Amino acid sequence: SNCLTMAWRLFKNLSEEQQRYEKQLIFEHPAFVKLCQQLLRDARRMTRGDLVFSLHALVHLGVPQNTLLVQTLVRVCQEKLNQLDNRCISVLATTLAGMDKDKNVSALQAGLQLLVEQRISSIRDIFILQNLMKCLGKDAPVFLKKKLEMAVLRETDGLTFPNALRMFLALAAMNYCSLPILNACSKKIQESVHDAPFRQLILILEACHTLQYRNVKLFSALADYVNSTVYLWDKRQIILFLSACETLGFQPRELLDIFAEKVTEDPEFLNLKNLLIVLRVYSRLNYVPKVQKHLFFETLHSCLNKCLPQISNTELLKAVYSLGILGYLPHHALDVLLQKDSKDELILSDDLKEQNTVMLRCVKTCMELDSPSFTKPALVLTENLSSLVSLNLKKAQEALIELLGRENMFQQNVRLPYKYHIDFEIRMDSDRKKVLPIAATDDHPDSHVQRWLAVLFAPMSAFCLGTTHPQGKLAMKKRHLNKLGYRVILIQNKKFQEMTNEDAVEFLKGKIYSEDAFSFPEATMQDNN
Numbered sequence: 355s356n357c358l359t360m361a362w363r364l365f366k367n368l369s370e371e372q373q374r375y376e377k378q379l380i381f382e383h384p385a386f387v388k389l390c391q392q393l394l395r396d397a398r399r400m401t402r403g404d405l406v407f408s409l410h411a412l413v414h415l416g417v418p419q420n421t422l423l424v425q426t427l428v429r430v431c432q433e434k435l436n437q438l439d440n441r442c443i444s445v446l447a448t449t450l451a452g453m454d455k456d457k458n459v460s461a462l463q464a465g466l467q468l469l470v471e472q473r474i475s476s477i478r479d480i481f482i483l484q485n486l487m488k489c490l491g492k493d494a495p496v497f498l499k500k501k502l503e504m505a506v507l508r509e510t511d512g513l514t515f516p517n518a519l520r521m522f523l524a525l526a527a528m529n530y531c532s533l534p535i536l537n538a539c540s541k542k543i544q545e546s547v548h549d550a551p552f553r554q555l556i557l558i559l560e561a562c563h564t565l566q567y568r569n570v571k572l573f574s575a576l577a578d579y580v581n582s583t584v585y586l587w588d589k590r591q592i593i594l595f596l597s598a599c600e601t602l603g604f605q606p607r608e609l610l611d612i613f614a615e616k617v618t619e620d621p622e623f624l625n626l627k628n629l630l631i632v633l634r635v636y637s638r639l640n641y642v643p644k645v646q647k648h649l650f651f652e653t654l655h656s657c658l659n660k661c662l663p664q665i666s667n668t669e670l671l672k673a674v675y676s677l678g679i680l681g682y683l684p685h686h687a688l689d690v691l692l693q694k695d696s697k698d699e700l701i702l703s704d705d706l707k708e709q710n711t712v713m714l715r716c717v718k719t720c721m722e723l724d725s726p727s728f729t730k731p732a733l734v735l736t737e738n739l740s741s742l743v744s745l746n747l748k749k750a751q752e753a754l755i756e757l758l759g760r761e762n763m764f765q766q767n768v769r770l771p772y773k774y775h776i777d778f779e780i781r782m783d784s785d786r787k788k789v790l791p792i793a794a795t796d797d798h799p800d801s802h803v804q805r806w807l808a809v810l811f812a813p814m815s816a817f818c819l820g821t822t823h824p825q826g827k828l829a830m831k832k833r834h835l836n837k838l839g840y841r842v843i844l845i846q847n848k849k850f851q852e853m854t855n856e857d858a859v860e861f862l863k864g865k866i867y868s869e870d871a872f873s874f875p876e877a878t879m880q881d882n883n
Contacts, residue, residue: 355404357389358411365415377416394423397430405430406442410449419453428458435465443469444482447489451527467494474501480509480517484524492529499530510538518542519554526561536567544575552591555580559598570820573599577606584612589623592616593631600635603825605818610636614643614650621653626661629654630669633676639818640829642680651677655684662687667694668706675713678720679826681833688721716830719772723837730839734806736779737769746847747777750811753858754778757866762791768808770838774831778809780866787867807866808840811847822846 365376380386393408400408409427417424431438431446438446447466453459470486477483483506490498506521513521518539525532543550543558550558555576562569580587580595587595592613599606617624617632624632633654636642643650658665658673665673674691677684695714722728743751743766755761758780765779781790816828824832824844832842843865853861 355400355408355411358393358415359407362411362414380415390417390423394426397426398433400430402434402437402439402442405434406438406445406449410445413449413452419456419459425458428462432458432462432465435462435469438469440473440477440479440482443473444479444485447482447485451485451488451491463489466490467498471498471501474498474505477505478509480506480513481520483509484517484520487524487530488527491527494528499528502528503530503532503535506532506535510535513538513542515542515546515549519550519558522558522561526564529564531565531567533567536565536569540569540572544572547575547579550579552587552595556594556598559595559602563598563601568602568819570604573602573604573606573819577604577609581606581608581612584609589613589616589620590628593628593635596635597631600638603639603815603817603819605639605641605821605823607641610639610641611643611645615646618646618649618653621657624654624657626665626669629657629661630673630676633673637676637679637826640680640824640826651680651682655682655687658684658687662690668710670694671710671713671717674717676826678717678724679830681720681724681830683721683724688717691717715773716827719834720830723772723834728837730837734770734838734840736765743767743777746851747811749851749855749858750778750809750845750862753855753862754780756855757859757862758789760791763789765792770835772834774834774838776808776835776840777811780807780809782807782866789866806840807843808835809843809845809862809865811845811850814846814848817846 361380365373365380368376397405405427409424409431412424412427413419419425443466446462450459450463450466455463467490470490477486483502487502490502494502521535521539525535558576559573561567562572577595577599580592584592592609596606596609596613613632654677658677662670670687670691674684674687677687747766751761751766754764758764763780766777768776768779770776779792781792782788783790810828810831812824812828815825817824822844828844832844835842845865850858850861
């Protein structure tokens with residue numbers, strides 16, 4: 355047991371390349387063969403500690419799981435399970451977490467789960483609790499997850515930074531979002547984030563995504579740390595971090611600006627894979643760099659053109675779609691895409707067909723509405739789909755009726771050209787002080803109808819985390835509605851639903867009659883085309 359454990363301790367500190375070489379030497383060494391044979395003979399006579407540490411070392415050294423030796427040790431662990439102390443349980447849990455499920459492993463894991471249920475009140479070591487959480491995983495029953503949660507909460511006063519990092523991963527392995535534990539761990543990580551290796555930062559963000567845990571303070575602390583040490587990181591590491599932020603809908607503005615500068619200074623590192631990630635990140639987070647924005651997009655456009663000979667049809671569509679969301683039209687890539695579309699080369703398998711059809715339609719809409727030659731139509735043909743509204747818009751409908759007096763002062767469920775849809779449409783006079791009845795403006799369309807308002811209620815997931823900044827697709831819709839002559843009011847539906855009825859009416863009154871509702875939209879990249 356000591357020989358195997360020492361071999362593993364030396365082995366794990368080597369690089370991947372060295373590990374492959376040393377592993378071959380170990381397995382071919384005659385002494386290792388003799389050691390394994392002796393272990394197989396003496397397995398049932400070993401102490402509980404030697405037994406679990408031997409299994410742990412063999413599994414992590416890469417001895418195949420289906421060998422007689424490993425399977426024998428697993429069965430002996432089953433037989434001696436009740437004799438294991440808490441430390442041995444922890445080692446066994448760590449070992450099982452790294453093994454594939456088979457008949458013996460599943461049986462041992464089930465036995466371990468029963469043992470943990472009996473002993474959990476006596477386990478005071480947070481490290482052991484974390485190992486058990488990883489081993490039991492997402493298949494553990496809810497009541498046991500809650501018992502583990504309570505056991506961990508008893509020990510959070512002595513939480514260290516490494517334990518906080520490991521706890522994120524343990525909760526992610528169980529797929530159990532315990533807000534009290536996560537909040538305590540987040541606080542500790544924010545205090546000592548400078549101690550985290552880069553890989554740990556990515557693992558924390560990935561765990562947050564798995565757990566659907568959103569903590570703006572934590573994400574901001576991680577982003578600020580990367581900003582302050584950006585000179586230490588490789589560009590590909592920054593791409594990984596930005597990609598992890600994008601999956602969470604979190605917009606690290608300063609880092610996005612810094613990275614945009616790095617792209618314009620040295621675009622050679624942007625291979626096709628990295629280019630597609632960068633395009634996805636900036637488009638979904640709806641971020642245009644503060645400085646040299648034209649140069650940034652021209653650089654991305656140039657990199658895309660270089661990749662055209664090797665790019666697949668789907669990748670080309672995604673790249674053009676991402677740039678289109680930001681209001682930038684990459685003409686050469688667009689020409690190639692449209693040629694493929696005319697030859698029906700973009701038709702793919704059923705699982706991608708619908709997604710690609712939607713992206714292609716958006717690209718064509720961007721080509722028309724974001725073109726410098728597009729002029730606002732004198733009249734936009736609309737269609738009222740139904741007088742009924744969904745339950746989540748019922749409160750908004752009632753608030754508008756109370757504010758405007760009658761239901762005929764607005765339209766609901768309105769469908770526009772380009773397959774756009776708005777929740778409520780309101781028409782106002784040229785002084786922007788009076789709302790006009792819909793029927794009157796339809797019958798007598800004249801110049802006194804100065805502005806049409808489009809009121810959109812969007813889920814929180816359509817905005818960047820912790821802000822009212824719309825993400826890519828919603829921002830594109832807002833831009834296109836502006837092009838069609840609408841002034842758009844974006845409302846986070848969840849926050850609106852939390853208001854009292856009186857507050858909801860006042861909120862809509864402020865939005866509809868304020869000057870902000872008629873301000874010009876933010877500049878996009880379309881003026882560069």
